[in-house]
Amino acid sequence: MALKIAQRLRTDTGAAVLLLSVTLFALLWANSPFSASYTSLWEIPVQVDLGDLAFDMDLHHWVNDGLMVLFFFVVGLEVRQELTIGSLRRRSQRLVPLVAGTAGVVVPALIYLAIVGGAAPQGWGAVVGTDTAFLLGVLALVGPRMSNQLRVFLLTLSVVDDFLAVSIIGVVYSEDVQVGPLLLAGACLVALWLLGRMREWRSTPYVLVVVVLWGATMQAGIHPSIAGMLAGLLVPAALTKRADVVRTKNLYRAYWQSPSAAVARDVQLGLSRSISVNHRLHEVLNTPVNVVVVPLFALANAGIDLRGGALGEALVSSITWGVVAGLVVGKLVGISLGTWVAVRLGLGTLPDGVGPGSVLGGAALSGIGFTVSLLVVGLAFDDESQVQAATVGVLLALVLASLLGWVLFRLARVRWGEESADLPTTLDPAVDLRHDHYRGNPDAPHTIVEYLDFECPFCARATGMWRDLRDALDGRVRYVVRHLPLDDVHPHARLAAVAAEAAARQGQFWEMHDLLFANQTALEAEDLRSYADELGLDPEQFDADLADEALHARVADHAESARASGAQGTPTFFLDGSRHRGPHDAATLIAAIEELEAAEPDDAR
Template identity: 45%
Template structure:
């Protein structure tokens, strides 16, 4: 950095001279709780209600869910039971959301970079295979070995909710690891449902479904009116899958994989802001409609649909599914039969032991051979806790019970196994997290630089072999980071080739809403060799960091503006910034600037003389 700012009065006071992460309000905590935990809580409540209902004297549970519904006109009619309506229709929406997440991860998410994806992908594949093998070994003589699909999948909703409840502090990388694993896990489960548990296949309706899917793909090219067309074609595809014998929930996945996904184009965002400004100056319905449409279109339909459906799936569809499928009849006789059943024990062993051995074992092997990018915070201890959580197979496990097993008594034994395995997995994960994370004291967290300096990846200034190193985690919208850049320039001038300085991103988006966009813009400029110049420009004018300002800076610096705009939308840029953010989270960095002097966290003032003394080991 070459921006000179001589005012270092704030640097003398380490508390006053930093921007701190804003603590969330009670309302924000409640909203966060609702997003990740209440859905899982509703699943638990629905499960308990289903079990109690199924075990009431003269229970109406099974009779209720076998109620028949008829939809249609004259000869064109569809007949469902309530149970089938939930499992075939409502669950198609759930699998649609799963497909959207799969599509997003492959397009702009964690699965775009192989070094990052190899760990959860390998762990997921092992986590599919090992449980299936264990189940088959338990059921070689039971006649139910073909039901191995029950133990292959992890319940993503329960996984995320449980991680939020019992997981470690700062679980960012573990959460990404488990979510990516769950996506691959879902792909495996959906493929097995399609190829193993589909009967009475009729190809002609599937041809109609294929035409409908082609139409869904082409809808993206329409300028307007896409919503009703998507809905109409989706219904046609779903009905075609139902008529073909392929499980209709897979229609939801097939549709989702054709929905476009992309990161927002900064020029589209800028246009939306201009329209909103016009509406503010001259409020009328036309400007309001244009501004609303422009804002909506700047976000891909994939992400809009995920946001729109998420509450209904978490708070309605999955609890209804649990209510319709978790009604296990419990009596001494049934529990005794389950305790002796190879189906029950195969499910418990497959989900609890199989998932743990598969996920943790594959990760440990990759760690041993140094394959893939684990990153700070993704320790084998934390992976062990996550691997235990993967034994919660609930939703898809119960779903496959109905597909794979015809005998009601065997179904009951299987459901007992699924519920028991989910409880055991949760308890085991809690114990593992308490043991592995309890070993570290608060003083140890973040005391040492978690990720070594890598000149090929980091933004470095100075000789790679310099004897003194200074790493800064900062935020381009933070005024104290701007002032610190003056101290850094003075320090570099005084120490010369003896100092290697490294900049890493730690945008405090709660306090600085434009900081993340500024970091990504600097990275996009870096792809054209202009990271230092763009950074200086951001620090010199922190009041102008909107999308239009980023494009203007790129133009002023002589960058290829078209390439700059395209790079801003690339997953490479987002993942590069996210790496630094996750490192900062793993080291409990809650204020910026935060410095690491020769690999150890600096806690004093950050004026140039103080940093120089710290670098030389002087007091």
């Protein structure tokens, strides 16, 4: 039972429900006969002395200025991942969300200032940020049933949004800056940069420097959110290299042969070294931040006392409606308009499967400011009535943005036919054994199709799982491959695919397939000819086929079928005509087939 609850909390929906539950609990507590205990709890003083350094804050500030640094550190890690290996690494991918995210910060601030005027202009920062966790949770509840591509777009957008919002918090809402600690904080940032340049793979040095950076930032008088973001940005992220995986595999083999403590330690270190320190820290921190830190922040900040006419005062305050309009209207208009302008100017395109109606719905949900908004409210306002008005505005915006998103998604489905905001999931065209290359029983009831790239190291590892499938399922599955050469990252993959098709004309497709994967680092034209000689192929026919436009067109047709089927990377697997999601190791695929068989009626088996 506890395990199921933990798994549910790790989902977008589970995290959003937890956050909403904690928020409601905080409101009920603050407006109950026990409200005094709520106030006194967060006023408990906690002092930590380290030599001449003293960190003397109440519990509320330890949550906001201490624990929340972990939240912004994780945000920084995610931004670095997106910039290095994710959806912001290419110009064509990042310009649309960059423009939309910037407009989604500027327009809400202008709307807030237009409504509030000179009454409380310092609160404009409360409307610039989006609570990504809440947004994704509500998207899972009210968005299209299939919305993965929209989710990726909104995540990319939130990266820009978060970076700008945290920069604003760190610069605008910091005061009484102390030069000495500020210089120490700068030295810590340089140290993080040097660790990355030296390719330090251990996480401990990064963690120690980040702790010192937090302390220096606190002593300097700068809000530590920006320190957390910058620290995360400086922790390097990288894709796992095939050589590191092979090295770890050899370490496992050594442990299998000699299971000792020393060898086990080598295996653990090898595993850690094969994954970037950014990904390891993100994996360790992400769940505690979403399940503990952010809900604790909500508990400490959402509990406002609305009794004694406070709610009525908030509902007639320009601050309340400035926050509501800035978040709900400003985010919708800013992000939608920014996206439209960027696409019209040819700066980029929307992700495949995402229509304009889905963009509108996602832009509306971006009006859920919550975490960042509540943090800014606590920094921007000193007057208790202003804090209450702004907090009510943030909570109202959460409800209204969610309802508006639901309406827009429903409208997109009914009026514009946008049933999903995702890539296709059905194999197109279906398998045809007269043309497709397959292994196994041609009459097998189940078919696994892999889109592969001969230069892709992950394909090389995945392709060996066929033997495990064959042995475990005993003739109940056939294995089909199609080509998806990723030309932008693997310049030799397309010609290698043509070479495999040329070998197929002489009846040796699978032999060439295995040979190409065994020699992924040598796929030049001369290498391909040497493999043809090794297989005993007719060299003149092979050369002629290698230049045959019909074979090049066949490879292009496979790549087009991948696009039509929703396959964007390699390896991508389809199981009985439907795109397989999740791990693609043999054990997972075998379990998926056995689950399909268990669901079949007895007379269909």
